[in-house]
Amino acid sequence: QVQLVESGGGSVQAGGSLRLSCAASGRTFSSYNMGWFRQAPGKEREVVAAISGSGISRYYADSVKDRFTVSRDNAKNALYLQMNNLKPDDTAVYSCAAATGAPAHTLGRVSMYDYWGQGTQVTVSS
Numbered sequence: 001q002v003q004l005v006e007s008g009g010g011s012v013q014a015g016g017s018l019r020l021s022c023a024a025s026g027r028t029f030s031s032y033n034m035g036w037f038r039q040a041p042g043k044e045r046e047v048v049a050a051i052s053g054s055g056i057s058r059y060y061a062d063s064v065k066d067r068f069t070v071s072r073d074n075a076k077n078a079l080y081l082q083m084n085n086l087k088p089d090d091t092a093v094y095s096c097a098a099a100t101g102a103p104a105h106t107l108g109r110v111s112m113y114d115y116w117g118q119g120t121q122v123t124v125s126s
Helices: none
Strands: 004-007 010-013 018-024 033-039 046-051 058-060 068-073 078-083 092-099 120-125
Touching: 004 092, 018 033, 018 092, 018 120, 033 078, 046 068, 046 078, 058 068
Parallel strands: 010 120
Antiparallel strands: 004 018, 018 078, 033 046, 033 092, 046 058, 068 078, 092 120
16 A cells, blocks of 8 residues: 655746645655646646656656656655646646556556545646
8 A cells, every 4th residue: 555645735826836745655665656647627637747666767748848847756755746837727636646566658647556645736826
């Protein structure tokens, strides 16, 4: 069992920045692919960014590729998402998730993630 807890959400003006954190349990954290997802009211959940266990491979949705950076610190069992130049369309609940036993080439496949955090709200005003 893997437990995940997000933090760092809040309300910012368009053009501002936020840094999200995800604290994870587990003795084999470095073997998990980790991802950030978001869901806005009335819309389906989408993959925002993901990173392989080693941190070598990364995946980004086209809508955030030039603005967001995903990283991890395996010594701290932690995952991060640096969000710059935020836009109102980024408003959503952001969740982190773990994919256990998944290869790096599946980073962008939502079906591979089997543990989820409770989410943190990000609100961007115009």
